[in-house]
Amino acid sequence: MTMRERFYDLARQALERDERVAVVTAEIGTDAIGPHARHFNVGIREQLMIGVAAGLALEGYRPVAHSYTPFLVERPYEQVKLDLGHQGLGAVLVSTGASYDAARAGRTHQAPEDVAALAALPGWTIHVPGHPDEVERLFARALATDDRVYIRLTEEENVARVDGDGVVVLRRGSADAPFVLAVGPTLSETLKATADLDATVAYTATVRPLDGDTLRAEAGGDVVLVEPYLAGTSTAEVAAALFDRPTRICSLGVPLAEFRRYGAPAEHRAAHGLDAAGIRSSIERFLATRRRGG
């Protein structure tokens, strides 16, 4: 079961179990979630979808709004900024179709800028799960608060879930080894890329707030940040956490460019250097640069 399918089940269950929960859709996911008195499909009207979510929050409900990433985050961006943020209201936004998931559909259905765009607004908690089981845990936690929470679902997923909150260290290298932080669905490729490398490898499914305490406890020197969306989205967060020590950061992710290709997600992943070979190659170049610099 994909993250998306898991979310639809979870949304249906939440409607049944928690009378505070209301779901707002704009045709996408509507049938999969199914009819319910507190499930409102507003048609193909994403600005209204966010406005309605805000109105429901104002009346004490816990709204969940869902659509394909560019139509959830980018098209109604001012509604997200004003109707939720400026009004001081919360909602759970759950996207599907991350970065290059819709490789064949082209640029109109791709929004690797999603996390950076939401991170530019105050007060957003941003989750990037790498496995359907993580979706369940993070969605349940989001429903239990009144915060503004974004959960980015993707068709890429890691071979296994990671338990634990914040930055979770999966294996430790030697004292001077690079610290490699894999975000969400980049973990499996990152583990393959670093399998025979002296490196500390960590994982996080939450990038806002980024777990600075664990970074400070574990990282310094060379840091490799592997994000499945726009490269550099969390670089400043890592730098801020490690402000008190010499640090170099290698930021991997989707390049800031119009990438006019169709094809398969795996082809895009490779083209962006986010498959195991690409990640390995970037890390080797990064470490070699350090050695040249003496």
Place this chain on the structure above:
Amino acid sequence: MATATTLGYDDLPALLRRLAGDEKHDWSALSTLDVLWVLFARVLGEEDRFFLSKGHGPMAFYAVAAAKGHIPLGALDGFGSFGSMLGYHPDATLVPVAGVGSGSLGHGLPIAVGSALAGRRVFCLVGDGELDEGSNWEAVQYAGRVGLDRLRAVVVDNRSSTYHWPGGIAARFELEGWTSATVDGRDHDALEAALTAASDTAHVVVAEVAR
């Protein structure tokens, strides 16, 4: 929503003078004065919600809200200053009676739809120029099609939309399934009757005001 009435309609000019500053949209503020007065003095009940979507030129709103005890009279004097709760566009977290923080046009009506879906009777004030924003029509279309009878929009029509609304504003709402009334935006009795008229779907009152 209602609180003890402290001042009357005739006191509003004095309150507006206290708000005097370099607010450039003063004509706009005045266009909404009578609609706001009727809403706050005669229509809004304890359980109702009001959304000031047309946040441009909010002096009339501040004056009425102050007259009805929703914001302190003293707040009027510092209008727009650093320490004031009253800005050139209202912030609903500072002035909850505004319902929504507005200024960017076309946000109030969609939020009002959400509030009405939750069961609340909602009155949302928009301007005819504001209706240029497409986001309003997402709300108008949906509310009319689903027959959202708890939603009431008031359009203050002072012909400020550059390209106008051929065929009339009310006709456009009616096409989407709303009921409508078009009245003189200065006639308090007509406004009250139109705002409180029975309707089994979303209802719009077009309040015509000379520019």
